[in-house]
Amino acid sequence: xxxxxxxxxxxxxxxxxxxxxxxxxxxxxxxxxxxxxxxxxxxxxxxxxxxxxxxxxxxxxxxxxxxxxxxxxxxxxxxxxxxxxxxxxxxxxxxxxxxxxxxxxxxxxxxxxxxxxxxxxxxxxxxxxxxxxxxxxxxxxxxxxxxxxxxxxxxxxxxxxxxxxxxxxxxxxxxxxxxxxxxxxxxxxxxxxxxxxxxxxxxxxxxxxxxxxxxxxxxxxxxxxxxxxxxxxxxxxxxxxxxxxxxxxxxxxxxxxxxxxxxxxxxxxxxxxxxxxxxxxxxxxxxxxxxxxxxxxxxxxxxxxxxxxxxxxxxxxxxxxxxxxxxxxxxxxxxxxxxxxxxxxxxxxxxxxxxxxxxxxxxxxxxxxxxxxxxxxxxxxxxxxxxxxxxxxxxxxxxxxxxxxxxxxxxxxxxxxxxxxxxxxxxxxxxxxxxxxxxxxxxxxxxxxxxxxxxxxxxxxxxxxxxxxxxxxxxxxxxxxxxxxxxxxxxxxxxxxxx
Amino acid sequence: xxxxxxxxxxxxxxxxxxxxxxxxxxxxxxxxxxxxxxxxxxxxxxxxxxxxxxxxxxxxxxxxxxxxxxxxxxxxxxxxxxxxxxxxxxxxxxxxxxxxxxxxxxxxxxxxxxxxxxxxxxxxxxxxxxxxxxxxxxxxxxxxxxxxxxxxxxxxxxxxxxxxxxxxxxxxxxxxxxxxxxxxxxxxxxxxxxxxxxxxxxxxxxxxx
Numbered sequence: 001x002x003x004x005x006x007x008x009x010x011x012x013x014x015x016x017x018x019x020x021x022x023x024x025x026x027x028x029x030x031x032x033x034x035x036x037x038x039x040x041x042x043x044x045x046x047x048x049x050x051x052x053x054x055x056x057x058x059x060x061x062x063x064x065x066x067x068x069x070x071x072x073x074x075x076x077x078x079x080x081x082x083x084x085x086x087x088x089x090x091x092x093x094x095x096x097x098x099x100x101x102x103x104x105x106x107x108x109x110x111x112x113x114x115x116x117x118x119x120x121x122x123x124x125x126x127x128x129x130x131x132x133x134x135x136x137x138x139x140x141x142x143x144x145x146x147x148x149x150x151x152x153x154x155x156x157x158x159x160x161x162x163x164x165x166x167x168x169x170x171x172x173x174x175x176x177x178x179x180x181x182x183x184x185x186x187x188x189x190x191x192x193x194x195x196x197x198x199x200x201x202x203x204x205x206x207x208x209x210x211x212x213x214x215x216x217x218x219x220x221x222x223x224x225x226x227x228x229x230x231x232x233x234x235x236x237x238x239x240x241x242x243x244x245x246x247x248x249x250x251x252x253x254x255x256x257x258x259x260x261x262x263x264x265x266x267x268x269x270x271x272x273x274x275x276x277x278x279x280x281x282x283x284x285x286x287x288x289x290x291x292x293x294x295x296x297x298x299x300x301x302x303x304x305x306x307x308x309x310x311x312x313x314x315x316x317x318x319x320x321x322x323x324x325x326x327x328x329x330x331x332x333x334x335x336x337x338x339x340x341x342x343x344x345x346x347x348x349x350x351x352x353x354x355x356x357x358x359x360x361x362x363x364x365x366x367x368x369x370x371x372x373x374x375x376x377x378x379x380x381x382x383x384x385x386x387x388x389x390x391x392x393x394x395x396x397x398x399x400x401x402x403x404x405x406x407x408x409x410x411x412x413x414x415x416x417x418x419x420x421x422x423x424x425x426x427x428x429x430x431x432x433x434x435x436x437x438x439x440x441x442x443x444x445x446x447x448x449x450x451x452x453x454x455x456x457x458x459x460x461x462x463x464x465x466x467x468x469x470x471x472x473x474x475x476x477x478x479x480x481x482x483x484x485x486x487x488x489x490x491x492x493x494x495x496x497x498x499x
Numbered sequence: 500x501x502x503x504x505x506x507x508x509x510x511x512x513x514x515x516x517x518x519x520x521x522x523x524x525x526x527x528x529x530x531x532x533x534x535x536x537x538x539x540x541x542x543x544x545x546x547x548x549x550x551x552x553x554x555x556x557x558x559x560x561x562x563x564x565x566x567x568x569x570x571x572x573x574x575x576x577x578x579x580x581x582x583x584x585x586x587x588x589x590x591x592x593x594x595x596x597x598x599x600x601x602x603x604x605x606x607x608x609x610x611x612x613x614x615x616x617x618x619x620x621x622x623x624x625x626x627x628x629x630x631x632x633x634x635x636x637x638x639x640x641x642x643x644x645x646x647x648x649x650x651x652x653x654x655x656x657x658x659x660x661x662x663x664x665x666x667x668x669x670x671x672x673x674x675x676x677x678x679x680x681x682x683x684x685x686x687x688x689x690x691x692x693x694x695x696x697x698x699x700x701x702x703x704x705x706x707x708x
Contacts, residue, residue, distance in 0.1 A: 042563070
């Protein structure tokens with residue numbers, strides 16, 4: 001091989017430069033337009049990312065405040081303790097008269113942007129009656145929101161509240177009355193309104209009447225307590241501290257509660273035959289001192305519930321506890337289970353069947369139920385059944401069992417409907433919407449996402465539309481079912497009792 | 500180079516070509532459509548009809564994809580920081596502008612230049628070279644030179660490393676979550692690396708199409 005000739009410039013290529021091999025290529029070389037799908041894929045991915053970024057973004061709302069209280073862009077809006085949006089912009093309005101806050105809500109919280117929603121800036125507040133917003137000392141300010149009524153129209157512009165809202169969450173349906181007095185005596189908005197020491201409402205505003213002759217106090221009574229206020233109800237200032245000194249009785253101190261002592265409040269009492277129900281706007285005289293005999297007034301007034309229609313009474317199920325001796329290989333063992341049953345007109349009690357029948361596998365005659373302060377031995381004939389629901393015929397109904405539920409307020413429901421569950425009379429009921437119930441062969445199964453523990457076994461189910469009893473809740477382990485009322489069971493029972 | 504010599508060179512392309520992998524020079528045989536010339540030493544493709552067009556198309560496609568992803572990568576929130584109730588969320592562009600506005604001209608400028616401006620320039624030049632094949636030889640040469648130099652300073656990937664460092668160091672102090680911009684950013688980096696690695700400078704001089 002002549003390497004000299006090959007390396008010399010200008011020389012013709014010699015065979016020392018190898019000839020490339022020829023190979024039949026695959027067809028991918030033929031058409032190369034497929035490579036553009038790469039750019040297309042990128043565009044698609046970019047579009048997806050943008051869609052992801054903008055998903056979950058709800059409407060943008062504008063709120064005006066007189067004072068910004070150090071609010072900053074990026075601060076959160078919170079409702080029920082979690083973030084529901086964030087501030088996009090905080091600036092002075094053009095006329096320098098207010099602070100304009102623009103905020104973006106999350107998609108899941110978009111419904112907060114509706115007429116009647118109230119926004120305020122949560123900040124540390126240490127008052128005599130309460131301490132709130134401590135978290136904002138370290139964690140920065142946030143905007144709190146209280147949504148307006150469910151059926152309100154969407155709204156995007158709001159006037160922010162200057163002070164935290166003390167209004168209760170469910171303000172619609174409450175009762176508002178006006179109290180007249182001569183002196184303000186330290187009453188302030190937010191102070192509690194108490195009935196027998198239980199807070200039933202709060203003071204909304206205090207101010208001079210238009211002719212400056214009196215002090216007018218507007219109070220709101222929560223809906224479930226509205227029935228307590230009657231035409232003959234008396235109101236007095238619960239200044240908290242009542243001190244009197246007598247030669248023989250010594251020093252007497254009467255303190256309502258620490259919060260009324262500090263913030264001042266109003267108490268009310270209604271005499272024994274209660275008068276007509278008060279209506280919103282009614283005026284009452286607010287007196288300075290309570291009469292000792294007012295404390296002895298004990299009218300029986302059925303309380304309503306915010307979940308029930310106005311004027312509907314709430315059922316008061318009685319606590320029932322079933323005790324039995326379980327047969328063991330050697331001897332026996334005491335077992336127990338509990339729940340609720342509802343006293344009906346006619347002296348029978350509506351209860352889940354497993355609470356009022358002798359337990360299978362128990363020592364004969366050992367099943368005993370304790371309810372309303374008495375004990376009853378269960379026999380196979382002491383109750384009638386319809387599926388899992390039973391009617392227990394008590395031999396005697398103690399007065400402590402509460403007011404019987406009238407027959408006229410019971411009906412059969414055609415299918416799942418919005419209802420409220422009532423068990424423990426002093427704790428709040430649970431609302432269930434139709435969407436949480438699945439009809440399954442005459443029984444409604446409750447969505448597992450609703451939290452209800454076994455303590456609700458036997459709770460009364462009342463329709464939210466007409467306040468009538470429509471079923472009984474049965475909790476068995478993880479399954480919670482509502483068994484609609486079977487009118488046949490009620491009729492059968494009355495027939496059985498007749499002879 | 501005088502013009503007649505260049506014309507001669509351009510009109511009669513040499514039939515010799517070096518293998519891109521092992522550097523061995525080959526004489527190219529006449530190729531029928533569907534055939535390709537293979538290296539006798541390493542077996543890689545030395546030449547195939549239309550190879551330049553294909554190479555440039557891949558580059559153009561990747562660069563175009565990277566450019567599309569560049570927009571959400573810069574504008575969407577990339578990092579969310581929650582610390583003791585303070586919530587912060589910013590995109591690369593807004594974050595960089597914030598750094599500059601707070602007076603950190605040096606750091607902000609460096610980030611702006613190397614992570615935002617140079618990557619964009621690099622992508623645009625790659626697109627220009629691979630798509631606009633009608634450019635004159637001189638402007639091609641200039642563009643290529645600029646690309647060679649500016650491309651080296653395009654360091655989007657360094658930013659990724661910075662995020663990682665921040666995540667490790669502040670992980671205990673604050674809560675970090677990646678925003679949608681981070682996904683776009685990573686994909687944009689991948690695509691722009693792919694575009695520049697698939698770019699074969701020899702292809703821009705090829706006239707056979």
